[in-house]
Each structure stands twice: as C-alpha cells, then as structure tokens.
Amino acid sequence: xxxxxxxxxxxxxxxxxxxxxxxxxxxxxxxxxxxxxxxxxxxxxxxxxxxxxxxxxxxxxxxxxxxxxxxxxxxxxxxxxxxxxxxxxxxxxxxxxxxxxxxxxxxxxxxxxxxxxxxxxxxxxxxxxxxxxxxxxxxxxxxxxxxxxxxxxxxxxxxxxxxxxxxxxxxxxxxxxxxxxxxxxxxxxxxxxxxxxxxxxxxxxxxxxxxxxxxxxxxxxxxxxxxxxxxxxxxxxxxxxxxxxxxxxxxxxx
Amino acid sequence: xxxxxxxxxxxxxxxxxxxxxxxxxxxxxxxxxxxxxxxxxxxxxxxxxxxxxxxxxxxxxxxxxxxxxxxxxxxxxxxxxxxxxxxxxxxxxxxxxxxxxxxxxxxxxxxxxxxxxxxxxxxxxxxxxxxxxxxxxxxxxxxxxxxxxxxxxxxxxxxxxxxxxxxxxxxxxxxxxxxxxxxxxxxxxxxxxxxxxxxxxxxxxxxxxxxxxxxxxxxxxxxxxxxxxxxxxxxxxxxxxxxxxxxxxxxxxxxxxxxxxxxxxxxxxxxxxxxxxxxxxxxxxxxxxxxxxxxxxxxxxxxxx
Numbered sequence: 001x002x003x004x005x006x007x008x009x010x011x012x013x014x015x016x017x018x019x020x021x022x023x024x025x026x027x028x029x030x031x032x033x034x035x036x037x038x039x040x041x042x043x044x045x046x047x048x049x050x051x052x053x054x055x056x057x058x059x060x061x062x063x064x065x066x067x068x069x070x071x072x073x074x075x076x077x078x079x080x081x082x083x084x085x086x087x088x089x090x091x092x093x094x095x096x097x098x099x100x101x102x103x104x105x106x107x108x109x110x111x112x113x114x115x116x117x118x119x120x121x122x123x124x125x126x127x128x129x130x131x132x133x134x135x136x137x138x139x140x141x142x143x144x145x146x147x148x149x150x151x152x153x154x155x156x157x158x159x160x161x162x163x164x165x166x167x168x169x170x171x172x173x174x175x176x177x178x179x180x181x182x183x184x185x186x187x188x189x190x191x192x193x194x195x196x197x198x199x200x201x202x203x204x205x206x207x208x209x210x211x212x213x214x215x216x217x218x219x220x221x222x223x224x225x226x227x228x229x230x231x232x233x234x235x236x237x238x239x240x241x242x243x244x245x246x247x248x249x250x251x252x253x254x
Numbered sequence: 255x256x257x258x259x260x261x262x263x264x265x266x267x268x269x270x271x272x273x274x275x276x277x278x279x280x281x282x283x284x285x286x287x288x289x290x291x292x293x294x295x296x297x298x299x300x301x302x303x304x305x306x307x308x309x310x311x312x313x314x315x316x317x318x319x320x321x322x323x324x325x326x327x328x329x330x331x332x333x334x335x336x337x338x339x340x341x342x343x344x345x346x347x348x349x350x351x352x353x354x355x356x357x358x359x360x361x362x363x364x365x366x367x368x369x370x371x372x373x374x375x376x377x378x379x380x381x382x383x384x385x386x387x388x389x390x391x392x393x394x395x396x397x398x399x400x401x402x403x404x405x406x407x408x409x410x411x412x413x414x415x416x417x418x419x420x421x422x423x424x425x426x427x428x429x430x431x432x433x434x435x436x437x438x439x440x441x442x443x444x445x446x447x448x449x450x451x452x453x454x455x456x457x458x459x460x461x462x463x464x465x466x467x468x469x470x471x472x473x474x475x476x477x478x479x480x481x482x483x484x485x486x487x488x489x490x491x492x493x494x495x496x497x498x499x500x501x502x503x504x505x506x507x508x509x510x511x512x513x514x515x516x517x518x519x520x521x522x523x524x525x526x527x528x529x530x531x532x533x534x535x536x537x538x539x540x541x542x543x544x545x546x547x548x549x550x551x552x553x554x555x556x557x558x559x
Binding site for chain 1 (some may be wrong): 259301304306307308323324325326327328329330332333336338339340342343344345353354357358359369398401404478
C-alpha cells in the first residue's frame with residue numbers, strides 16, 4: 001500500500017512538473033468558461049453580420065445551448081487533450097527506461113499499472129468537476145436553468161466514458177511498442193467504436209453511448225434507466241482493460 | 255553462502271543463440287567481473303537474472319530463491335545499475351532517492367540517513383539541481399546510489415565504466431571498492447584494467463559460453479606466459495641478444511624493436527637469472543631490465559581471440 005501511494009504521488013509530481021497538469025486544467029477551464037459564453041453571443045454575432053438581405057431567424061439562446069456547447073467541447077477537444085496529456089504515461093517510461101530502476105527494486109508491476117491509473121482517473125475527475133462547476137456557475141448567471149434535467153447524471157456518463165478511455169490508453173500502451181504506439185492503438189479502437197455506433201442495434205453495448213447521448217438526458221429525451229446497459233458494459237470493459245493490462249505487463253519484456 | 259547461481263541457462267532471440275549452457279556461481283562478499291566482447295551476452299545474462307528476459311531453459315537462483323520471469327520477488331535482494339541509467343529528469347537526487355526508498359518500503363528515517371550517506375559517497379551531496387541536466391558520469395554515480403539504497407545482497411552493474419572518461423571511470427571504481435565492503439558485486443565490462451583493479455573472481459564469456467572462470471590471480475598464473483623487457487644501448491646489440499636468447503630452451507619467443515628486446519618465456523622469476531648470466535657472459539651493457547606482469551588482457555585475447 002505504501003509503495004502504491006509512493007508511486008501515485010510520483011505520478012502527480014510528474015504531471016505537475018512536466019506541465020501536463022497545467023495544460024489539462026487550463027484547457028478545461030477554458031471549456032467551462034467558453035461554452036456558456038459562446039452559446040450566449042453566437043446569435044448576437046450572427047445578427048450583427050451583414051447578410052445582404054438574407055433573413056435568418058435565430059431562436060434566443062437557452063441553457064440547453066450552453067450545455068450543448070460544453071458537451072461538444074468535452075467530447076471532441078476534451079478527448080484529444082486527454083489523449084495528448086495521458087497518451088505517453090506508460091510508453092514514455094518504457095522507451096526511456098525509467099521503469100528499469102523501479103522494477104529492479106522489486107516494485108510489483110501491477111502496482112505500477114494501478115498507481116498510474118489512479119493518478120490519471122483522479123486528474124480527469126478533478127479537471128471535469130472543475131470545468132463543470134465553472135460552466136454551471138456561468139450558465140446560471142447567463143441563462144434560466146429551470147428546464148434542465150439529469151445534469152449530474154449526464155456528466156457522470158461523460159466521466160465514466162473518460163475513465164474507460166484512460167483504461168484503454170493503459171492497455172494500448174502495454175500492448176503497443178514505441179512512443180506513439182499506444183496512442184495510435186487507442187485512436188484506432190476509438191475509431192472502431194465510433195463506427196459501431198452507426199448501427200442502432202449495437203449502440204447500447206458501446207461506451208460511446210455515454211459520450212454521445214448527453215444532451216438527450218439533459219433535454220429529457222432519455223432517462224437514466226436507458227443508460228443502464230451501456231454503463232454496465234463500460235464498467236465491465238474498464239475492469240477487463242485494467243486486468244488485461246496487469247497480466248500483459250507482468251509478461252512484458254523490458 | 256552462494257548469492258547468485260546460474261545453472262545451464264540457454265537463451266536465443268529467434269535463430270540467434272545468445273547464451274549457450276551458461277553456468278556459474280558467485281559467493282557472498284566477492285566481486286565478480288563478467289568479461290566479454292560487445293554482444294557476447296553480458297547484458298542478456300543480467301536481464302535474465304533480473305527477470306526482465308525469460309531464459310529458454312535453465313535455472314537462476316538469487317540468495318537461494320529461484321528467479322521467475324516477469325514479476326520476480328528475488329529483485330528485493332538486488333540493486334541494479336543499468337548500462338545507461340535513466341531517471342525522472344524532473345526530480346533532484348534527494349527526491350529521487352526518497353522515491354526509491356518509498357517504493358521499496360524503507361522507513362522514512364532510514365531512507366533519509368542512507369540518502370545522506372550515499373550521496374556523499376558518490377559525491378552528489380551538494381547537487382540540488384534536477385537530474386535532467388546531469389552529465390553521464392553524474393547519472394552513473396546517482397545510479398550506484400539508488401542501487402545501494404535498500405542495502406541489496408547483490409549489486410549488479412552493467413558496464414558501469416564503459417561510457418565514461420578516465421576520471422569518471424576512476425571515480426566509479428573507487429565507489430565500487432567502497433561498496434564491496436557491504437555487498438556482493440557482479441559487474442560486466444570489456445575494460446580489463448577495471449577488472450584487475452577490483453574483481454576477485456572473473457568469468458570470461460564468449461559467444462554465449464563461459465570460457466574461463468576463477469580467481470583473477472589463479473587465471474593469470476594458469477595462463478602464465480611471462481615477458482622480460484630489456485633496454486640496451488644500441489639496436490645492434492639488441493638484434494644480437496634477441497638471436498642469442500632464442501637458443502635457450504625455456505624461451506618461447508624473442509623479438510626486438512630498436513634498442514629494446516622482448517623475451518617471452520615460461521617463468522620469468524626462475525629463468526630470469528639465466529638471462530642475466532647470459533648478459534654478463536656476453537658482456538652486454540643493460541640500461542633497463544624489467545619483468546612485465548602477465549595481464550588479463552593477454553589472457554582475454556588468448557581465450558576469445
């Protein structure tokens with residue numbers, strides 16, 4: 001346990017001193033701030049443009065638009081930022097050889113995987129809560145939020161998807177070789193999941209569900225019980241990814 | 255007590271056989287020099303001892319416990335210095351050693367005390383910079399400190415001196431001489447003078463096979479082929495002498511270059527006086543007479559050459 005805590009602390013120190021933490025929090029801060037603001041001023045920008053006689057009627061922006069912006073940012077740029085910040089967490093150590101000293105001291109390999117995963121999940125959670133709170137505060141300031149439903153649940157779905165994505169990054173980095181092998185494999189798997197999402201019959205067994213139906217929960221089109229199967233499947237996949245990472249890492253040649 | 259034992263270990267990468275039937279053992283409190291050319295299989299052997307590579311067959315024991323591939327428990331007895339040690343560049347030496355202490359489960363006070371002691375031993379006690387800017391020699395010294403932190407029973411150093419300048423090499427050898435008082439050391443190298451300086455026993459590996467094993471002194475004596483070097487006043491007398499000694503029965507070979515004669519013979523101490531009496535008899539003036547020590551270099555070249 002002490003060893004696990006020590007390695008987790010090292011991960012946080014690494015994220016801090018290599019500026020990854022700063023990047024993650026800055027970008028998520030901007031997402032929280034920009035989403036409601038963009039929803040508010042977009043109609044004004046459009047109406048201020050010279051459209052040469054064309055008439056566009058734009059409905060007045062609501063809180064729903066602010067959340068739509070937020071989830072769009074998170075599930076597109078947010079995922080890219082997560083991939084860039086955490087993509088090298090294992091690959092870097094393997095290619096540079098920094099793990100050799102650590103493992104030669106008898107630190108269990110499963111401890112390395114679990115500690116890294118813990119640090120990643122904690123950072124993702126804190127960054128998401130941070131961004132969500134800013135977004136919430138600003139949205140409440142600019143809009144009327146009375147017709148918003150299932151907000152917490154919708155964000156929890158996004159969170160769980162992020163936790164799944166991080167487990168995928170770990171597994172891919174253990175499987176693939178080189179600095180970018182893990183990152184490329186993660187992107188390939190994500191691409192595969194996005195393709196699968198095109199088939200309506202498969203949408204509920206796909207973690208993508210948790211990052212693509214967020215607005216349907218907020219507008220009340222879907223209820224949390226609709227997400228039961230996807231949540232269950234994703235939790236199982238997370239556990240499977242991490243277990244597989246540990247087993248494979250134990251047998252990895254260094 | 256036997257600290258390290260290899261029994262009939264084989265390893266190949268694809269079709270390339272790297273280690274063939276390698277067996278040797280290292281006793282407690284000795285320094286074992288593992289000698290071989292580049293590509294002889296030294297690093298492969300060390301990685302197998304650490305469980306980083308899986309042997310195709312054979313057994314490896316550390317402190318009597320069998321090494322298993324992958325997540326091996328035997329590593330708690332081992333301190334390892336890789337050929338090019340890599341650290342977390344964003345830490346300073348003290349932070350790194352504290353981290354090492356924490357992940358090996360050492361109590362905090364012990365980690366602090368040993369950190370202080372080891373950093374002064376390797377000469378980094380006043381270096382508070384981050385490791386990112388360290389020279390190779392500094393990294394090598396920090397590497398020894400981290401390897402010794404948990405007082406391992408076995409210290410494995412993979413070519414600790416190969417990449418260093420002469421001063422750096424001397425420093426590392428001095429540190430290892432201090433370290434030998436508290437642990438057993440296995441180190442690989444292709445620099446023979448380093449082995450002669452600190453090793454008690456050596457093993458010469460060539461093409462994956464152990465060609466020679468034993469104490470440094472024993473091996474030197476076993477392969478004894480002494481050389482006497484005589485400096486004369488002129489090249490003519492050198493030529494004359496070189497031809498005359500050839501007739502002596504115990505002389506294996508003699509050659510001259512300018513005014514120096516090199517005589518290879520079976521035992522310089524015993525037959526040296528006959529050379530000297532020849533010099534007196536023939537009235538040859540000698541500027542310098544010297545018995546050249548048999549070096550491991552000669553042994554090495556003879557074994558692997």
